[in-house]
Amino acid sequence: MSKVKIFRFDPAKDKKPHLQVWDQEVPKGKTVLDILQDIHYFRDPTLAYRRSCNSAICGSCGMRINGQARLACNTQASAMVTEFGELRIEPLGNLKPIKDLVVDMGPFWKSITDVRPFLQHQGKAPAGIYPVTKAQMDFTKIARDCIFCGSCLSDCTSREANPDYLGPAALAKAFKFAGDVRDDATKSRLAMYSQPNGIWDCDTCLYCNEVCPMGVKPMDAILHMREMAIEEGLVHTQGARHALAFYDTVMKGGKVNEAFTAVNSLGRKMVNGNVARIFMMGGLTGKRPTVFKHKLTGMAEVRKLRRLVEEEQKVKVHG
Amino acid sequence: MSTKQISQVLGLDLVEMEDATCCGAGFVQDVNYDLATVLNARTFAMAEAQGLDILTVCSTCQYNLSKANFELAKSPEKLAAANKHLAEVGLRYNGTVKIKHLLQVLTEDVGLDTIRNHVRADLGELNVGAFYGCQLLRPSEILGWENPDNPETFENLILALGGKPVYYKGRSKCCGFPITFVNEKASMTMNYNNMAEAIGKGADAIATSCPLCHINLDMYQKKAEQVGGGRLDLPILHLPQLVGLAFGISAKNLGMKRHFASTDAVADRVGRKEEAPAAH
Numbered sequence: 367m368s369k370v371k372i373f374r375f376d377p378a379k380d381k382k383p384h385l386q387v388w389d390q391e392v393p394k395g396k397t398v399l400d401i402l403q404d405i406h407y408f409r410d411p412t413l414a415y416r417r418s419c420n421s422a423i424c425g426s427c428g429m430r431i432n433g434q435a436r437l438a439c440n441t442q443a444s445a446m447v448t449e450f451g452e453l454r455i456e457p458l459g460n461l462k463p464i465k466d467l468v469v470d471m472g473p474f475w476k477s478i479t480d481v482r483p484f485l486q487h488q489g490k491a492p493a494g495i496y497p498v499t500k501a502q503m504d505f506t507k508i509a510r511d512c513i514f515c516g517s518c519l520s521d522c523t524s525r526e527a528n529p530d531y532l533g534p535a536a537l538a539k540a541f542k543f544a545g546d547v548r549d550d551a552t553k554s555r556l557a558m559y560s561q562p563n564g565i566w567d568c569d570t571c572l573y574c575n576e577v578c579p580m581g582v583k584p585m586d587a588i589l590h591m592r593e594m595a596i597e598e599g600l601v602h603t604q605g606a607r608h609a610l611a612f613y614d615t616v617m618k619g620g621k622v623n624e625a626f627t628a629v630n631s632l633g634r635k636m637v638n639g640n641v642a643r644i645f646m647m648g649g650l651t652g653k654r655p656t657v658f659k660h661k662l663t664g665m666a667e668v669r670k671l672r673r674l675v676e677e678e679q680k681v682k683v684h685g
Numbered sequence: 686m687s688t689k690q691i692s693q694v695l696g697l698d699l700v701e702m703e704d705a706t707c708c709g710a711g712f713v714q715d716v717n718y719d720l721a722t723v724l725n726a727r728t729f730a731m732a733e734a735q736g737l738d739i740l741t742v743c744s745t746c747q748y749n750l751s752k753a754n755f756e757l758a759k760s761p762e763k764l765a766a767a768n769k770h771l772a773e774v775g776l777r778y779n780g781t782v783k784i785k786h787l788l789q790v791l792t793e794d795v796g797l798d799t800i801r802n803h804v805r806a807d808l809g810e811l812n813v814g815a816f817y818g819c820q821l822l823r824p825s826e827i828l829g830w831e832n833p834d835n836p837e838t839f840e841n842l843i844l845a846l847g848g849k850p851v852y853y854k855g856r857s858k859c860c861g862f863p864i865t866f867v868n869e870k871a872s873m874t875m876n877y878n879n880m881a882e883a884i885g886k887g888a889d890a891i892a893t894s895c896p897l898c899h900i901n902l903d904m905y906q907k908k909a910e911q912v913g914g915g916r917l918d919l920p921i922l923h924l925p926q927l928v929g930l931a932f933g934i935s936a937k938n939l940g941m942k943r944h945f946a947s948t949d950a951v952a953d954r955v956g957r958k959e960e961a962p963a964a965h
Contacts, residue, residue, distance in 0.1 A: 381838075431835065432835075433835075433854070433872055434834050449820075449832075449834075450835065450836060450893075460955050495710075516808065523819070523858050523859040524859070524871060524875075525865065525873060525879070526875070527861070527871040527872070527875045528868060528870070528874070528876040530873035531871070562868070563868075566864075566867045567864055567867060567868050567871065568863075568864075569817075569819075569859045569861065569862075569863045569864045569871075569875070570711050570820070570859075570863050571819035571821035571823070571858065571859035571874070572748070572819055572820060572824050573819070573823060575823065575824045576823040576824050576825060576833055583948060588719075589711070589714060589715060589718070592715040592839065593714075593715060593716065593717070593718055596715065596716055604866060604867050605715075605864075605867045606715075608712065608866045608867065609712045609713075609716050610716060610717035612710065612712035612713065612717040613712060613713050613717070613848075616706060616707045616709070620706045620707065621706065621707045622707045628866075631866055632866060640869070640908055641866075644905065644908075644945075647904075647945065648904060648945075651942075651943045651944065651945065652940075652942075652943040653903070653904060653943045653944060653945060662703070662704050662705075662706065663703075663704055664704045664774075667727065667774040668706055668724065668727075669721050670773060670774055671720070671724060671727060671770055671771075671773075671774060672720055673774060674723075674770045675720040675723050675770060676715070676717075676720070676721055678770075679717075
């Protein structure tokens with residue numbers, strides 16, 4: 367017998383959710399979904415959860431299993447018990463529980479539709495087949511296998527702190543179209559995704575890449591779009607300004623200069639802001655590194671490598 | 686400075702790579718990803734030529750360097766492309782360098798037994814919350830040295846040093862630093878929530894393996910208190926500072942006086958350890 371703890375919440379009866387503890391057989395080979403079925407069929411038919419395909423393709427059974435978002439149908443229950451001493455099943459995070467393990471997916475779908483997830487043509491689409499090379503399609507491979515299970519959104523630390531942030535699933539979907547050669551709206555897409563609560567609000571914590579059961583890499587997709595946005599000249603957002611300010615100090619001296627990065631990133635906002643106070647105090651306590659840094663002796667090498675890479679990139683883009 | 690001090694105690698021979706560029710911290714990658722990879726390959730080539738592996742004291746460096754190294758090792762085309770440029774500056778990378786964070790070196794290479802043998806001060810059962818920094822654990826595909834769901838390394842080190850590890854969910858979450866300039870409110874919310882949770886679980890101090898987390902958790906603590914609406918007053922130590930304290934190095938020599946959030950409460954609790962009684 368193993369301890370199986372399941373999040374229970376019935377809004378008709380409960381003021382607050384609670385964890386119900388079951389002593390349950392967790393034999394080797396059964397998935398977490400099998401365990402939920404065992405409890406639902408034989409012990410408590412009121413237990414609510416979503417499931418459909420049982421093959422890790424429909425995305426219905428995303429839930430938090432021992433603290434991390436996973437699919438119940440492709441997670442071995444006994445492995446969880448071995449690792450954690452118990453099986454703990456909770457609903458996806460960052461979404462409101464409706465009943466037991468079922469959450470309101472409304473905000474998840476709203477974020478997805480907010481990124482305009484469809485190809486946009488401006489009269490250029492060919493009438494028949496649109497030929498695309500494998501290399502062109504491979505660019506967006508990291509975003510194409512999403513099954514809308516909500517695992518990445520559940521564990522996204524930026525969404526946790528800011529419910530208005532579009533989140534990893536939606537931005538991975540956004541990249542699927544922004545990076546598609548058949549789409550004619552790349553620049554307007556990138557301008558839209560560069561707005562507050564978009565690509566620059568990702569805190570790069572990597573939870574999304576880690577928890578995706580399909581190997582989608584939402585964070586990498588977001589970083590691709592940041593690079594694409596800067597290439598398109600969308601440099602007046604705070605995120606782009608900061609990245610460019612940081613980049614400039616590294617290209618000048620080889621190392622980051624925190625002071626120049628902050629001044630160039632924040633500009634006039636720096637003068638009265640919180641950051642100025644922190645920098646002043648940092649100078650006094652010695653916490654802040656020196657403003658004047660020695661350049662690398664190998665700066666000529668760094669500049670040469672930069673020139674070589676940039677020349678190669680120009681050839682790639684302009685043929 | 687604290688890393689140098691504890692390395693001296695442990696007899697680790699560190700060679701400072703003065704000519705290495707910044708890892709890019711994700712920001713150089715935001716502007717030009719390929720260039721960041723080539724510059725990091727330059728760093729690896731320089732280490733390789735000297736027969737060295739690379740030690741980082743930063744979760745962000747650990748991720749960005751590991752990612753570049755992982756991609757170069759996985760793709761012969763990428764490595765060849767990088768080497769084509771490196772050849773122009775007289776360098777070549779063969780893909781043999783290992784990149785390890787100080788936490789890994791202390792626990793895997795030095796070992797907890799050796800660490801225990803060097804403990805000279807009593808941490809007074811200090812309750813320490815480990816703060817890993819998100820980029821030290823994920824993605825496991827690239828970093829792979831510790832289980833990101835249920836990490837134990839830092840906690841085991843705290844135990845070996847004579848402290849009491851505090852377990853809290855936020856220990857492997859984001860401190861907020863990468864978006865402090867973009868969305869200060871969200872950043873401070875993360876900062877405050879993680880720290881308030883650690884305090885709720887009994888933490889007297891935090892030790893972090895990432896200096897960028899340190900910036901947010903220490904320098905921005907007052908701002909986080911304003912956003913979160915409560916007091917934190919939580920000393921934030923760098924990982925090597927905690928090790929140094931247990932090794933009997935003074936708080937001042939470990940740079941603990943330079944912090945924004947006072948570390949005096951921690952320094953005051955650390956006592957000299959009684960000499961072990963001679964064996965009969």
